[in-house]
Amino acid sequence: MTASAARAAAPSALRRARDAVTPATRDLLARLDDTSAAIAAYHLGWTDAAGVPTHGGGGKAVRPALATLSAQAAGAPAQVGIPGAVAVELVHNFSLVHDDVMDGDTERRHRPTVWAVWGTTSAILTGDAMLALAQEVLLESPSPHKAAAARLLAEATRNLIRGQVLDVAFEQRDHVSLNECLDMVSGKTGALLKASSMIGAVLAGAPAEVVSALSTFGAELGIAFQLVDDLLGIWGDPATTGKPVFSDLRSRKKSLPVTYVLSQGGPAARELASWLAVPTPNGSSPGGEAEAADLIETAGGRQWAADEARRRIEVATQALHAVPMLAGPRAELVAIAQFIVEREA
Amino acid sequence: MTASAARAAAPSALRRARDAVTPATRDLLARLDDTSAAIAAYHLGWTDAAGVPTHGGGGKAVRPALATLSAQAAGAPAQVGIPGAVAVELVHNFSLVHDDVMDGDTERRHRPTVWAVWGTTSAILTGDAMLALAQEVLLESPSPHKAAAARLLAEATRNLIRGQVLDVAFEQRDHVSLNECLDMVSGKTGALLKASSMIGAVLAGAPAEVVSALSTFGAELGIAFQLVDDLLGIWGDPATTGKPVFSDLRSRKKSLPVTYVLSQGGPAARELASWLAVPTPNGSSPGGEAEAADLIETAGGRQWAADEARRRIEVATQALHAVPMLAGPRAELVAIAQFIVEREA
Numbered sequence: 001m002t003a004s005a006a007r008a009a010a011p012s013a014l015r016r017a018r019d020a021v022t023p024a025t026r027d028l029l030a031r032l033d034d035t036s037a038a039i040a041a042y043h044l045g046w047t048d049a050a051g052v053p054t055h056g057g058g059g060k061a062v063r064p065a066l067a068t069l070s071a072q073a074a075g076a077p078a079q080v081g082i083p084g085a086v087a088v089e090l091v092h093n094f095s096l097v098h099d100d101v102m103d104g105d106t107e108r109r110h111r112p113t114v115w116a117v118w119g120t121t122s123a124i125l126t127g128d129a130m131l132a133l134a135q136e137v138l139l140e141s142p143s144p145h146k147a148a149a150a151r152l153l154a155e156a157t158r159n160l161i162r163g164q165v166l167d168v169a170f171e172q173r174d175h176v177s178l179n180e181c182l183d184m185v186s187g188k189t190g191a192l193l194k195a196s197s198m199i200g201a202v203l204a205g206a207p208a209e210v211v212s213a214l215s216t217f218g219a220e221l222g223i224a225f226q227l228v229d230d231l232l233g234i235w236g237d238p239a240t241t242g243k244p245v246f247s248d249l250r251s252r253k254k255s256l257p258v259t260y261v262l263s264q265g266g267p268a269a270r271e272l273a274s275w276l277a278v279p280t281p282n283g284s285s286p287g288g289e290a291e292a293a294d295l296i297e298t299a300g301g302r303q304w305a306a307d308e309a310r311r312r313i314e315v316a317t318q319a320l321h322a323v324p325m326l327a328g329p330r331a332e333l334v335a336i337a338q339f340i341v342e343r344e345a
Numbered sequence: 346m347t348a349s350a351a352r353a354a355a356p357s358a359l360r361r362a363r364d365a366v367t368p369a370t371r372d373l374l375a376r377l378d379d380t381s382a383a384i385a386a387y388h389l390g391w392t393d394a395a396g397v398p399t400h401g402g403g404g405k406a407v408r409p410a411l412a413t414l415s416a417q418a419a420g421a422p423a424q425v426g427i428p429g430a431v432a433v434e435l436v437h438n439f440s441l442v443h444d445d446v447m448d449g450d451t452e453r454r455h456r457p458t459v460w461a462v463w464g465t466t467s468a469i470l471t472g473d474a475m476l477a478l479a480q481e482v483l484l485e486s487p488s489p490h491k492a493a494a495a496r497l498l499a500e501a502t503r504n505l506i507r508g509q510v511l512d513v514a515f516e517q518r519d520h521v522s523l524n525e526c527l528d529m530v531s532g533k534t535g536a537l538l539k540a541s542s543m544i545g546a547v548l549a550g551a552p553a554e555v556v557s558a559l560s561t562f563g564a565e566l567g568i569a570f571q572l573v574d575d576l577l578g579i580w581g582d583p584a585t586t587g588k589p590v591f592s593d594l595r596s597r598k599k600s601l602p603v604t605y606v607l608s609q610g611g612p613a614a615r616e617l618a619s620w621l622a623v624p625t626p627n628g629s630s631p632g633g634e635a636e637a638a639d640l641i642e643t644a645g646g647r648q649w650a651a652d653e654a655r656r657r658i659e660v661a662t663q664a665l666h667a668v669p670m671l672a673g674p675r676a677e678l679v680a681i682a683q684f685i686v687e688r689e690a
Contacts, residue, residue, distance in 0.1 A: 031503065033510045098473065102466040121447040124469060125510050128443065131473070132502040135480050139496035147492040151484035157477040158376065165378045165470050 010339030013332045017065035018058070020078065021085045022046075028086065028133050039118055039126045043097055045109065049117050059109075062225075063088040063196040065336055070214050071200030072329035073320075081200030083141035084149055088196040090134035091157055095192075097127040099164065110242045131157065143203040152202055156195035163187025174277070176254050178263040182223065185256065189229070190222025197221065197333070213323040217333065220316035225340050227309040230255035231302065232345070234293050240345040246289035252276050256308075257301035268299035313337045355684030358677045362410035363403070365423065366430045367391075373431065373478050384463055384471045388442055390454065394462050404454075407570075408433040408541040410681055415559050416545030417674035418665075426545030428486035429494055433541040435479035436502055440537075442472040444509065455587045476502065488548040497547055501540035508532025519622070521599050523608040527568065530601065534574070535567025542566065542678070558668040562678065565661035570685050572654040575600035576647065577690070579638050585690040591634035597621050601653075602646035613644035658682045 025044070029037045041047045045058030064085035071081030099105075100113040101123045107113060115123035134157075138150045166184035170176045197218025201211050232241050233248030233255060241247075248255050254262075258276070262269050272295055281287045296302060317334050370389070374382045386392045390403030409430035416426030444450075445458040446468045452458060460468035479502075483495045511529040515521045542563030546556050577586050578593030578600055586592075593600050599607075603621070607614050617640055626632045641647060662679050 033507045035514065036506070036510055094473075098469055102469060120465075121513055122510075124443055124447060125506055125513070127473075128439075128476070129503060129506045129510075131476060132499050132506060135499035136496065136503065139492055139499060147484055147495065150492065150495055151481065154477050154480035154484060158474060158481065161381070161470055161474045161477060162378050165381055165467075165474075168466055168470070169380065 009332055009335035013069065013336060014061045014065045014339075016078075017068050017085060018061035020068060020082055021061070021064045021089055024082055024086045024137070025089065028090075028137055031133070031136075032129050035122065036126045036129045039114055039122055040093075040130060042117070043093060043114050043126070045111075049112070059089075059092070061089070062336065062340065063092050063192060066193065066196040066218065066221075066333065067200045069200065069329045069333050069336070070197055071204045073214070073325045073333060074201040074204040074206035074210055075326055076200070076204035080143060080204050083137050083143075083146075084153075084196075084199035084203050087134040087138040087149075087153055088192060088199060090130045090137070091153065091160070092192055094127045094130040094134065095160055095164070097123050097130070101127075102164075102168065107242075141203060143205070145203055145205050149199050149202045152195050152199060156191045159187045159191035161187075163189070163191060170254055174273075175262075176259055178256075178259050181254065181256055181259040185223055185226040186219065189226040190219050193222035193225060194218035209323050210325060213319045213325070216319035217316040217337075220312040220319070221337050221340065224309040224312040224316070224337070227256055227305045227312070228341055228343065230257055231305050231309075232343075234296065235302065237344065242345065246293060249289040249292050250280055250287070252280060257296055257305045260304050261296050261299040261301040264299065266299075268295060271295060272299070309341045313341050354677055354680035358414065358681060359406045359410045359684075361423075362413050362430060363406035365413060365427055366406070366409045366434055369427055369431045369482070370434065373435075373482055376478070376481075377474050380467065381471050381474045384459055384467055385438075385475060387462070388438060388459050388471070390456075394457070404434075404437070406434070407681065407685065408437050408537060411538065411541040411563065411566075411678065412545045414545065414674045414678050414681070415542055416549045418559070418670045418678060419546040419549040419551035419555055420671055421545070421549035425488060425549050428482050428488075428491075429498075429541075429544035429548050432479040432483040432494075432498055433537060433544060435475045435482070436498065436505070437537055439472045439475040439479070440505055440509070442468050442475070446472075447509075447513065452587075486548060488550070490548055490550050494544050494547045497540050497544060501536045504532045504536035506532075508534070508536060515599055519618075520607075521604055523601075523604050526599065526601055526604040530568055530571040531564065534571040535564050538567035538570060539563035554668050555670060558664045558670070561664035562661040562682075565657040565664070566682050566685065569654040569657040569661070569682070572601055572650045572657070573686055573688065575602055576650050576654075577688075579641065580647065582689065587690065591638060594634040594637050595625055595632070597625060602641055602650045605649050606641050606644040606646040609644065611644075613640060616640060617644070654686045658686050 029040050038051050042049055046053060048054050067085035067088050068078040068081040072078050096108065097114050100108060101115045101120055105113055106116040114126060134153065135150055138153060139146055163184050167188055170184060194215055197214045198211050201214050230248065234246060234257060236243065238245045244250065258272065261272050272292065275288060275292050316337055320330050320333060374385050383396050387394055391398060393399050412430035412433050413423040413426040417423050441453065442459050445453060446460045446465050450458055451461040459471060479498065480495055483498060484491055508529050512533055515529060539560055542559045543556050546559050575593065578598065579591060579602060581588065583590045589595065603617065606617050617637065620633060620637050661682055665675050665678060
């Protein structure tokens with residue numbers, strides 16, 4: 001598949017996955033009380049806060065696409081991966097709803113967050129309910145391997161939470177090493193992308209070497225995903241990301257490009273550390289974010305992150321090519337990986 | 346088994362269950378980051394807030410005892426039920442940690458709650474981690490029926506959350522019918538007690554009629570448990586319950602005895618409704634709670650709740666006697682049910 005064919009293949013795979021998981025997720029949410037179901041539907045981008053159906057919205061469906069493609073890569077119909085796809089998307093959204101409460105974020109995808117509309121209690125409960133439903137849908141799968149898939153999901157959920165715990169702890173610390181930051185990212189972002197890339201194959205009963213290759217693919221993809229997220233958090237266009245300009249610098253986030261520069265030592269690292277030590281000024285007045293962005297770029301943080309993301313996608317791709325796998329789904333998995341490093345939002 | 350033998354048997358079964366689940370839970374918590382593991386150990390009553398081991402503390406271990414006894418009732422060793430026992434206790438404690446955040450409660454079992462010591466973010470994350478671990482431990486069981494047990498637990502978790510959603514919603518409403526209140530209780534308290542009473546038998550691969558009898562037992566036990574909880578919330582001795590005198594009346598809780606009196610109509614119902622409509626006075630000054638307690642008692646609310654708890658325990662006991670089951674574990678299950686209605690804290 002050429003680079004331009006890959007660019008075309010990814011959106012199609014994402015759209016297919018979203019079309020497949022939406023009705024299954026809708027049926028599942030009907031098991032909740034009306035309030036929790038309505039809140040979840042809003043969070044997933046299906047309705048506005050008054051419950052009126054909306055068009056578009058919602059996430060990119062990266063995780064469901066990985067889950068269904070991993071079933072297909074193992075030679076099974078996409079259908080086999082659907083319970084896994086629904087489950088990983090529910091776990092992802094459980095974590096977003098709880099994260100927004102913990103971070104006090106009032107906006108996500110250009111809309112008020114769940115807690116900002118319904119309060120903290122409803123956000124906690126709706127997140128909890130989505131996590132319970134994720135296990136339920138997986139354990140109702142007809143696959144004889146559903147217990148292994150559910151165990152994989154529970155372990156990934158634990159690692160995702162561990163990453164979030166570290167992320168919160170790092171905010172309180174002056175110094176975080178690059179390895180600590182990568183470890184945190186491998187949990188917070190990597191754990192679920194890794195599980196998503198494996199879960200369809202696990203449900204399909206794929207051989208261990210195939211599952212292992214998909215595990216490597218997903219773990220590397222997870223780090224690459226966060227590297228690109230962190231690049232967009234500094235240099236992303238607010239018009240496409242929907243976030244304020246320099247948003248991660250404004251919040252003094254110890255993101256990967258920042259941590260890289262700090263880890264290199266020297267005058268740039270000292271200057272950046274001094275700048276980070278000064279709290280964000282109140283209101284919307286700029287606090288030297290543009291200068292900090294330039295400093296990070298001059299010190300090589302931007303280039304490192306971009307190179308590292310591409311390198312990890314390369315490792316991920318090689319892992320898939322090292323084992324027998326259906327060529328079509330493999331190409332689509334690679335296309336999604338490319339899409340992730342090339343995205344602008 | 347005589348009534349006095351039953352009274353002696355229950356504490357012994359509870360102690361055995363606690364001794365069996367504690368080391369298994371300890372091993373499991375070691376998978377968490379140090380912070381979450383320390384917070385969970387504190388919440389479970391094993392350490393103080395500084396991490397120093399404490400003696401005693403923790404819950405009554407009712408759910409783990411039901412889980413191990415249900416395996417034994419089905420003819421399996423208690424060991425078969427242990428992953429279920431650990432899992433239901435973790436789900437119970439996940440819900441307590443989150444509930445304390447949502448209710449803003451600063452004390453539980455005579456100690457500060459998790460969020461009161463470590464903040465809301467840590468409480469949410471520790472609760473989430475306990476829920477993930479609950480599924481993990483179950484899915485690592487050697488039982489060929491582990492997927493069915495994990496599905497049962499996920500469904501019970503969803504129903505428990507549904508009960509909590511209703512409980513929160515009822516606080517905002519003027520009128521709640523007795524049936525609505527019983528429905529809420531069957532979720533908030535009943536769902537996990539029901540699952541606890543079944544999960545060991547499910548792991549043991551018990552016949553459907555045995556699992557079904559244990560389901561009835563647990564569901565009835567759940568309602569009885571809440572009826573007694575609500576009686577203690579009004580007439581319990583603060584020295585044994587650890588809660589302030591008339592605590593449920595002070596918070597104007599629409600508990601089962603209150604809802605019963607309101608549902609009967611007439612002058613007592615109208616007087617109680619008027620009293621409930623006046624918010625709790627600030628500070629610690631009494632707001633007529635003693636008079637309200639007398640009113641509920643005179644109108645038959647106390648007697649109804651006590652009779653109803655005993656009736657439900659009777660139904661629960663009959664369900665167990667209607668199917669073939671090992672006599673020893675059955676007698677201990679009944680002893681725990683008796684213990685629950687006779688407890689004073």
